[in-house]
Amino acid sequence: MLRSHDVLKFAGGAALSLSLTMGFGVGARAETTITAVMQAPLRSLDPVITTAYVIRNYGYMIYDTLLSVDAKGEIKPQMLEKWEVSADGKTYTFTLRDGLKWHDGKPVTAADCIASIKRWASQDKMGQVMQSLTTATEKVDDKTFKMTFSTATNIVLRALSKPSSLAAFMMPERVANTSPAEAITESIGSGPFKFVASEYKPGVQAVFVKNQDYVPRAEAPSGMAGGRVVKVDKVRWVAMPDAMTGVNALKNGEIDFIEQAPYDLLPLMKSDSNIQLIASKAQGGQPVMRLNHLLPPFNNKLVRQAAVAAIDQKAIMQADIGDPAYYSTCAALFGCGTTYASTAGADDLVKADPDKAKALLKEAKYDDTPVMIMHPTDFANAGGSFVPVIAQQLRQGGFKVQVQAMDWQTVVTRRAVQKPVAEGGWNIFTTYLSLADISDPLSNYTVAANGTKAWFGWPTSPKIEELRQKFATSADAGELKTIANEVQKLAMDDVVVVPLGEFSVVAAARTSLKGILDAPVPVFWNIEKTGN
Numbered sequence: 213m214l215r216s217h218d219v220l221k222f223a224g225g226a227a228l229s230l231s232l233t234m235g236f237g238v239g240a241r242a243e244t245t246i247t248a249v250m251q252a253p254l255r256s257l258d259p260v261i262t263t264a265y266v267i268r269n270y271g272y273m274i275y276d277t278l279l280s281v282d283a284k285g286e287i288k289p290q291m292l293e294k295w296e297v298s299a300d301g302k303t304y305t306f307t308l309r310d311g312l313k314w315h316d317g318k319p320v321t322a323a324d325c326i327a328s329i330k331r332w333a334s335q336d337k338m339g340q341v342m343q344s345l346t347t348a349t350e351k352v353d354d355k356t357f358k359m360t361f362s363t364a365t366n367i368v369l370r371a372l373s374k375p376s377s378l379a380a381f382m383m384p385e386r387v388a389n390t391s392p393a394e395a396i397t398e399s400i401g402s403g404p405f406k407f408v409a410s411e412y413k414p415g416v417q418a419v420f421v422k423n424q425d426y427v428p429r430a431e432a433p434s435g436m437a438g439g440r441v442v443k444v445d446k447v448r449w450v451a452m453p454d455a456m457t458g459v460n461a462l463k464n465g466e467i468d469f470i471e472q473a474p475y476d477l478l479p480l481m482k483s484d485s486n487i488q489l490i491a492s493k494a495q496g497g498q499p500v501m502r503l504n505h506l507l508p509p510f511n512n513k514l515v516r517q518a519a520v521a522a523i524d525q526k527a528i529m530q531a532d533i534g535d536p537a538y539y540s541t542c543a544a545l546f547g548c549g550t551t552y553a554s555t556a557g558a559d560d561l562v563k564a565d566p567d568k569a570k571a572l573l574k575e576a577k578y579d580d581t582p583v584m585i586m587h588p589t590d591f592a593n594a595g596g597s598f599v600p601v602i603a604q605q606l607r608q609g610g611f612k613v614q615v616q617a618m619d620w621q622t623v624v625t626r627r628a629v630q631k632p633v634a635e636g637g638w639n640i641f642t643t644y645l646s647l648a649d650i651s652d653p654l655s656n657y658t659v660a661a662n663g664t665k666a667w668f669g670w671p672t673s674p675k676i677e678e679l680r681q682k683f684a685t686s687a688d689a690g691e692l693k694t695i696a697n698e699v700q701k702l703a704m705d706d707v708v709v710v711p712l713g714e715f716s717v718v719a720a721a722r723t724s725l726k727g728i729l730d731a732p733v734p735v736f737w738n739i740e741k742t743g744n
Contacts (some may be wrong), residue, residue: 273447306356320402326351328381328382475538512576525561558704566608573610588618652696
């Protein structure tokens, strides 16, 4: 969300030029540029080693995916011409479509895709499940490769098509061979835009230009699938010094698009005939609270359950979003109104019960060990707006609480630390997940419970992992729902993750932008710019 704590102050106070067009010789048309303020400044360029959404968005600018999901939730080919499945359901053969080139002009090959899948799957929770079932990945020829599994499963289609973190972006083999422990050093994709490295200023500006060699699919765009037709010359992502500056820049025509408009400033924009507000449930999110299972006091299950009893979702969502038109309380780990929505084990979550929290702490023999919460003051939806509310709710439930303010980048770095708080560790952090990321037990990486291999917080639940493996190999709709419901029961009981509600994202754009797609990810293909 673009509020004062979502944005970056310019280094040294220098102003960033917002010139939208360039001069050309007589007879040449003006360059069309979309200038956008994204949810957070872009500081990193490796979409495999982080789940940060701004880096996912960057990935979709310059990379492509083998498969995509359309607006109906159906899996469609993207870089692929086709795929074939063996009679026993264990082998998938993938064939690339013609005309695929890397930005350096070299052709995309099967070897590139094999290396990309390997690196991505080592980091992605759903990819890890897929790899545990994979017995072989082999090149057939330059345009074809096949993957074989130990059992009949369609997990490869589900994993390679999922739209969000971590999306399976394809990279050149030499880039994909980079160890996941190291960040890649090249921004070479085969996607609809090219990254202009010479104009990149980390945290301040990122520039993309139309890839003239890109051959989009012939189908109309739908969700993340179909033709990715670029209709402008350039896209610039810029940081704004504060929320009001961004809104004023939009009103004045200095910028064209704000990915996540500040809810408290929506009335100011609604009255402007040159601005369109676009509410999107598809790009909406689920704020979550994550507890560190490795450190006291949350290495005690009863203490974790006490934290859940202390939470009141409505108060948290009110602090985060404010307008009830854009949020709802929801205890479903896999999203409310979705195929796998469940309220199992959620009785204590939506409404606070501080007396129950205190009783659980007493039973757990809680010794007043302070709980340290990281507070990302520059990122509202990740906790900047509601961590103080959580802290107060926990105090009312009997916890001793310490809040440490820091920027989001520090949270992202520190949440990976498994040491005690005094040595740089933590007890609680908050963030939000795109609704596209939480739709089932495999795509929702927060329910993975394989100890130190799990997402930050590192819960351990062999039963959950067993069920996730079963989910990966089942094709029966009824069985899948049963599995998802059981995963929610176990995850809520063990407090693997604490969902805090749901919200819709509201983008703000100049009316000169046409064709903005309502997809799970903010994308810049299909958008035309006419005038200012």
